[in-house]
Amino acid sequence: MLAIDFVNTLTSEEDRLEEWLSAQGLPWSQEVVVLRGQVEAAILAARDGREPDLAPVNAALRGAPSFEVLTWDDGVVVTRSREGDEVARALATLAGAAAELLASPAVRKVKTCEGPGCRLLFVPAHPRRRWCDPATCGNRVRVARYYQRHKD
Ligand SMILES: [Zn+2]
Structure with a gap:
């Protein structure tokens, strides 16, 4: 699960965020570090049935909205793309993964x-x-x- 993997890049021994981001093809930035803490706090709150602070996740999603792109490959293919610079797109991708988990019953588990x-x-x-x-x-x-x- 991408959101869990993202949060788990900070272990009690080391911070593997940079390495993990690079494996995902995403750029490191201080904003990503901050988002990681916010995503973790939101997951733990939602797990415990408390209202999470969703504003940071929403802000990251809004920073690089995604849209569908149609292409032709012997049939119409739909893919999703994002607006915004590289960091904004990375933040939105990670926030999207967090949103998926936060809105899923799995978050309680x-x-x-x-x-x-x-x-x-x-x-x-x-x-x-x-x-x-x-x-x-x-x-x-x-x-x-x-x-x-x-x-x-
Ligand atoms: Zn363990």
Whole structure:
């Protein structure tokens, strides 16, 4: 899910935003960093059933409106394009992904990883899942519990 991936570029250890944006073909800018925090806050509020501050997401969407473009490729093909400069388009694309999640029932299922020191969000495939990644955070918890039990 693009909105979750966007928010998860900030881990408790590092900020992978620049690398992630470049993989998405999007430019880095300070405004994108700010939007990430706003999107995260909105997702967490909506998850908890509180009214999120939607103004920043709406502003980003408005900054580069999208429109349909028709082309001919042995039949009419519809694609979406955006107005605005590169940064405005990036902000609008990321805000669009956030809008999709915020308006979806999936937002109520978003969880924060229970792994020690982990802040990553995920939408669990299984409702009882507690970790962003059972192989890393889940395993870390199991190992910690093991040592706790065997320390005497
Ligand atoms: Zn985790």
